[in-house]
Amino acid sequence: MIIQSIMKRKVITATRKTMIKEALNIMEQNRIRHLPVVNDKNEIIGILSDRDLRDASPSVFGGNNEEVLAKPVGDIMITDVITALPIDFVDEAANVMTENQISCLPVEEDGKLVGIITEKDLLDTFVKLTGVDIPSSRLEVEVANKSGMLSEVAWVVKQYQINIQSVFIYPSEDHAKKILVFRLQSMDIRSLVSTLKDKEYTILWPKDLE
Amino acid sequence: MDKEAAFVFSPEQLNYKFSDEHPFNQKRLLITYDLLKHLNAIDDNQIIPAKMAAEEDLRLIHEKDYIDVVKNAGNGKVRSSYATTYGIGTEDTPVFPKMHEAASWLVGGTLTAVDLVFEHGYKHALNLGGGLHHGFRSKASGFCVYNDSSIAIQYIRNKYHAKVLYVDTDAHHGDGVQWAFYNDPNVCTLSFHEDGRFLFPGTGHVSERGHGDGYGYSFNMPFEAFTEDVSFLSAYKKIFREVVAYFRPDVILTQNGADAHYYDPLTHLCATMNIYNEIPQLAHELAHEYCDGRWIAVGGGGYDIWRVVPRAWAMIWLHMTGQESLISGKLPAAWTKKWREAAETALPPEWFDKPDIYPDIPRKNDINKKNERTAAKALKPILERKNSTDN
Numbered sequence: 001m002i003i004q005s006i007m008k009r010k011v012i013t014a015t016r017k018t019m020i021k022e023a024l025n026i027m028e029q030n031r032i033r034h035l036p037v038v039n040d041k042n043e044i045i046g047i048l049s050d051r052d053l054r055d056a057s058p059s060v061f062g063g064n065n066e067e068v069l070a071k072p073v074g075d076i077m078i079t080d081v082i083t084a085l086p087i088d089f090v091d092e093a094a095n096v097m098t099e100n101q102i103s104c105l106p107v108e109e110d111g112k113l114v115g116i117i118t119e120k121d122l123l124d125t126f127v128k129l130t131g132v133d134i135p136s137s138r139l140e141v142e143v144a145n146k147s148g149m150l151s152e153v154a155w156v157v158k159q160y161q162i163n164i165q166s167v168f169i170y171p172s173e174d175h176a177k178k179i180l181v182f183r184l185q186s187m188d189i190r191s192l193v194s195t196l197k198d199k200e201y202t203i204l205w206p207k208d209l210e
Numbered sequence: 211m212d213k214e215a216a217f218v219f220s221p222e223q224l225n226y227k228f229s230d231e232h233p234f235n236q237k238r239l240l241i242t243y244d245l246l247k248h249l250n251a252i253d254d255n256q257i258i259p260a261k262m263a264a265e266e267d268l269r270l271i272h273e274k275d276y277i278d279v280v281k282n283a284g285n286g287k288v289r290s291s292y293a294t295t296y297g298i299g300t301e302d303t304p305v306f307p308k309m310h311e312a313a314s315w316l317v318g319g320t321l322t323a324v325d326l327v328f329e330h331g332y333k334h335a336l337n338l339g340g341g342l343h344h345g346f347r348s349k350a351s352g353f354c355v356y357n358d359s360s361i362a363i364q365y366i367r368n369k370y371h372a373k374v375l376y377v378d379t380d381a382h383h384g385d386g387v388q389w390a391f392y393n394d395p396n397v398c399t400l401s402f403h404e405d406g407r408f409l410f411p412g413t414g415h416v417s418e419r420g421h422g423d424g425y426g427y428s429f430n431m432p433f434e435a436f437t438e439d440v441s442f443l444s445a446y447k448k449i450f451r452e453v454v455a456y457f458r459p460d461v462i463l464t465q466n467g468a469d470a471h472y473y474d475p476l477t478h479l480c481a482t483m484n485i486y487n488e489i490p491q492l493a494h495e496l497a498h499e500y501c502d503g504r505w506i507a508v509g510g511g512g513y514d515i516w517r518v519v520p521r522a523w524a525m526i527w528l529h530m531t532g533q534e535s536l537i538s539g540k541l542p543a544a545w546t547k548k549w550r551e552a553a554e555t556a557l558p559p560e561w562f563d564k565p566d567i568y569p570d571i572p573r574k575n576d577i578n579k580k581n582e583r584t585a586a587k588a589l590k591p592i593l594e595r596k597n598s599t600d601n
Contacts, residue, residue, distance in 0.1 A: 132406060132412040132413065133413070134411075134412075135344065135351045135352060135385060135410060135411030135412065135413070136410065136411065136412050137409065137410040137411075137412070138407065138408065138409075138412070160301060161300075161301060162301055163294075163300075183412065185300075186300070186301050186302050186410070187302050187344075187351075187352040187353060187382070187410040187411070187476070188233055188301070188302065188476060190475065190476070205408065206408070206478060207435075207478070209436065209480070209568060209569055209571065
C-alpha cells in the first residue's frame, strides 16, 4: 500500500505572509494541527504545527498581543520540512514519522504539494488492515516457524468457504513458533476451530476456560 | 382488558430457519412460550399475531436491489455473486426457501409491537422473533437478513416522531442498528457486548460515538472475554441510567440477545441468569420513569436454546407484566418433563444457576478493572458535560 492511496488530497495551506492570528483561526476552524506553507507555485516552503503557534502566541502574563499575532507565519515556520512522495510505502511513512517524532507528512510530487498524511490516516489504515471495519471473527493460531504453515491453515479455512478479511503474522515468544492472526468473515467459526484442533494446531483464540 | 403488555407471536416466525444444523434456531420461541404457559403467566388475549412486513417497510432501511436478491434466493434463483456482494448464501446466512417471507415476518412482528405501543394503548410489547441487529442496508451478516430493529426505529421516526433509545445486550455488537443511525441525533444506540478483539463482528469500540449531527448519540460498552455477572451488571446499570437521563427518549427499544451466558457456545462471556433477570428489570423501571412506560423489547442471539434462552426470555415477559415473583426456585416440573427428551443437554432445574457452573477465572481482577475503565470511558462525554453544567 502506498501513500497515494491513503493521503488527503485537499490540503489547507498558508503562505509566508499569512498572519499568525489568521493561521490560528484556520487551524481552529478546520480542526487541524498542521499547516503547510506554500509559495505561489504551490511549492512547500515550510510547515507550522499548532505547537509552534502556541509557543509563539502571546502568553497570558502580558506582552504585546496584537503585535505578535500580526506577525507573518514566515517568521516562525519550520523550513526543513520532512515530506513523503506519493509512491512511498505507507509503512515507510509511519517509520519516518516515528523516527523524527512528527505527526504529519506533506506529500510532494515534482516539488509541488499534492497531499498530506497524518497520524490519524495511518491509524485508520491500520484499523482497515486488521480488518475490524468489516464484520468478522478473530482466529489466532500458533504454528511452527517454517515455510508453508500459513498456506496449510488457510487451506483449512478455505474448506469452510469462509472469506479471510486480513492476516497478520506475529513473532512468538518462542522463536521456533509464529502466530497467525486471521479476521474471518463469519460469526460461527466453531467447526473450523475444532478441525484445526484435530489437526493438532495450537489455537490461541478462541479459547475456553480451563 | 388490561393493556399493560402484549406478546407478539405468529407461527410464521418459526419459518426463519437456515438449516437443521445452523445455530440460529427459532424453536427457542416455542420453548419459551411453552414455559410461560406452564407458569400460567400468559393469557391468550395477551398474544397478538405478528404480520408480514410490506416491502415499503423494508425499504425504510434496505436497498431495493438487496430485497430483490433475498427474494430471488428464496425462490431458488441464486447467483454466486450474491454471497460476496450481498452476504446471501454464505456460511452464516445460507439460502433457504422463502427466506424473504420468513425474514419479513420477523420484521412485521417488531412493527406490530411498535403500533401496539404507539396506537393501541399498550405500555409494553415483546417480539421475541425480532432482534436481528447485524442486518445491513444491503448486506446480510451474522445470521441476520432484514434488520427489524433498524426498520422499526425508522418507522417510529417517520410515523410517530419519537426519540428512540436502542439498548442492545446481545453478546455481539449491535453493528447494523448502530451504523443505520450513526448520523441521527434523534436515535441513540447503546450496545453492551463482548469486545470486538474477541468476538464477531469486531466493532463496538468505546470510541464509536456517532458522526456529524449524530455525534454523541452512539454508546458502546465492550466487555473483556470471561466477564462475570457483577462486572457486567455494574456497567449495565450505571451506563443505562446515565444514558437515559442524558438522552431523555420517548421510547426504549431493547434487544435481548441471550448469548452472554457462560453456556452459550458462540461467545466467551461468563454471565449467568442473574443478568437476564436484571436486564429487563431495569429497562422496565426506566421506561416508566422516562417514557411513560413505552418499552418495546425484541429477542436476538442466543444459541443455547435449552438451558439459557427459555429462562432468559421468559424473564423479560415476567418483568414486563409485573409477575417477577414467579422468578424464584424451581422451574415447572411439567415443562422440564415435556422437553427433556428433545433437549440435547440436561435442562436446568431452577431459575438461577449455581455459582459453580464454571471454573474460577484466572485474570478475574484484571477483567473487572478493565471493564470499570471502559465503562468510565463510555460515559466520559456525559459526565464531563454534567460537571461543566454543575460548575
